[in-house]
Amino acid sequence: MQSSSFIIKDVLLFDGDIFTENAMVVVEDGLISQVVPHGNIEGKFASLSIIAKPGYTLIPGLIDSHIHGLEANIECLEQSLRFGVTTVCDMHNDPVSLAKLKSLAHDRNMRHLYSDFKCAGMAASVTGQWPVPILELEYKDDAELLRKIVDKLPHIDTVGQAQEHVNAQIDHFGASYIKLMNEMGDTIDMSLPRPPLELQQAIVEAAHKRGVIAVGHAFSYSGVMELLEAGVDGLTHSFLDRPESDDWLKLMKKNNVHCNPTLDCLATHCGNGDEIQVPFTSHPFAQRMLFDKRPRECTNFAKNNEKASFANGVQNVKDMYAAGVPLIVGSDCAGKRLGNPYGLGVHEEMYLMTIVVGMKPIDVLKGATSLIADRFGFSDRGRVKEGLKADLVLLEGDVRELLANEKELCLPVQAVWRDGVLCSSFEDGLT
Structure with missing residues (x-):
């Protein structure tokens, strides 16, 4: 097993909050022991291996706040790490996949091979609700597997089941947060059963009783408003129609609700997915790191819906950003056929949030690291600070300039460490 103790110095450091020039970071036994601007190596540190990287940026390990590791797809761990994502947050899965x-x-x-894994267990959903439609598309060629997966979905149809469901996700699956489905279907041309508001409120209250946050899924203004009225802490998507008022924004600000826009996911639903997928999957870095190098399929659920568009989803995110709503990065990567690829999806989201939405690079970086850690209660990661996990990513160049450059599709990752252990994909290239 390789050493998890070393020094990296002469780097531009983004510690999750601020930038520091010519910084030195000391890692001992997988933890960050010192962060020193213009540091000198002396005393006990003199025996550690030294990595000097002027002209490079060191950032916290990226966190993908929204994936689905369907069928225990190992790529959600292995491929994510290759792209600098040291933690993935599963937002719904089956019991067997979660355990594996x-x-x-x-x-x-x-x-050295896999990202860390956090989960919501199984999302709270009434009978026939989301994610059944997306599962039907993902497994359209395997009816038996589809039946087995759908049969395992939790059907939370009464208020009395709320606490039991939440307890099961935390106690059986180690859930770090709870997810609830509230898909109206009105922007994706579907008619789905509508969860009662009192049921959604009960699930949120049950999550808070256990000390974890509750986040919710909806692709439309009507679904989002019900989630906000239910008291959720975060939204797992932007939405695809345009509201006539800003009541939703006021409610988000009042309740301190965050949003994970999943812009690439919205694009795949609206028929714009290939415009994003093809350039990113064709990028040389992506081609080197992807196991399956082909673009994924788009769902196109909302392609023919008159009130839904990718432009609407983007404008809603712009409105949230202008209003000061916390925005976090999550890809919604899922399955082997649909959506965007694990790991690469985070690079896509960061690009879209910077170049298309117009967010400042530092805010996008926070949204992929420290802000997720703060919102989800991951107190041991998300920053380069003394005592935290040495989850680190080394980038060639100044990350502020890289993110602001529309020609830079993928961040130039040169090394990734999880708990101070170098990802095996970079063992031959780091000097």
């Missing part, structure tokens, strides 16, 4: 992915991610001997 947790076991792989938590094996300390595999930190």
